[in-house]
Amino acid sequence: MYSDIPAVIALPLAALLGLVIGSFINVVVARLPGMLMLQWRAEAREALALPEESGASALPRINLVTPRSRCPQCGTPIAWHDNIPVLGYLKRRGRCAHCHQPISVQYPLIELAGGAMVLAVVAINGFDAASLLLSAACLILLTLALIDLRTQLLPDILTLPLLWLGLLYQLAFQPWMLESAVIGAVAGYLVLWCFYWLFKLVTGKEGMGYGDFKLLAALGAWTGWEMLPLLLILSAGVGAVVGIVVQLAIPRLRGMPLPFGPFLAMAGWITLLFGGYLMGIYQAIMLF
Ligand SMILES: [Zn+2]
Incomplete structure (x- = not known):
């Protein structure tokens, strides 16, 4: 091993x-x-x-x-x-x-x-080489989460290489995942893009940024499209809990938009590290 x-x-x-x-x-x-x-x-x-x-x-x-x-x-x-x-x-x-x-x-x-x-x-x-590439993905996610927290930016210079690295990882180490990864990248971008426009049409506000779409696209490339629902459930769930706790605990942050990138990154780490196990549990729940 x-x-x-x-x-x-x-x-x-x-x-x-x-x-x-x-x-x-x-x-x-x-x-x-x-x-x-x-x-x-x-x-x-x-x-x-x-x-x-x-x-x-x-x-x-x-x-x-x-x-x-x-x-x-x-x-x-x-x-x-x-x-x-x-x-x-x-x-x-x-x-x-x-x-x-x-x-x-x-x-x-x-x-x-x-x-x-x-x-x-x-x-x-x-x-091994696969682990080094996986570590690079985790560390890029850490960098993105911190930059988004500080500046509400998810720079292309980090999100796009993360996406390409994900495709490269599949090509080199699990070529049977390549199809799922390409669909994951496209669907990851589109699903948040749709959310964004729906939210904007209904409320007139911008709920997230284009950086979030690119980040979920990158995560889709790393995990395959099958993991996208899990990524969204994890990030939105943790985001909602943290959002409520932060707004209750720190009154001056009430009404402030919370960056979504750190939660996507967190969901990304969990899925990259324990995705196999989680998928098993998730499928068991869905079947039940
Ligand atoms: Zn000094």
Whole structure:
């Protein structure tokens, strides 16, 4: 099951890989929305034949590599040994080495989430190429969920590769699923597109965004069309419960639209990891 790598090596290796990628996800979540905004502004100015932005009005140039990670409070670059996933945070007791202001616990939590995800995939499916691709899907879902929570965006640059990766995964590792995956991608997009227009015609409001359609299309490619009802039941069910709890607990969030992406991502993780078992239970209930 673990190909040639014994579990005693495969599992810690998986957790370590997830922690390191989780650390990178922190950077992507913090920077990608700003990078996209910069790109959209430049494209809009070009379309309007306006001169390029310069001076004080221009946003600072950032990408995923530069500048190096900095303290959000004082701007001091973080030394590599303080930037080691989770350990760096514990070593400095959650404070900046320079200004001693607290650093958000969100950073080590996301690193731990990344580690837990890759560990879960490898523990269930073994350590092989298929598991690495599956882990990539789980980590892209984590990134999308966090970006949607922060900015209400599900960038194409993440949802579309997730879809292609899903088709590639089926082609390489379970070609008998390819037909179901292609139908799943198309139907996943269409079903939310229909919901969107129905909701808009009835209420005049936009219930979700095109990013949600693309995300469900990607999940359909990964799981096959048979899982779409389960994905929708899980995401809408959890979304409704969380929505009600959040609005009761935090009055200022009442009436605020709740992003749907994190719930789709959550349903995606559950289905990617335990889809086989769930489908068995689901079919048993339907037959009953
Ligand atoms: Zn600082």
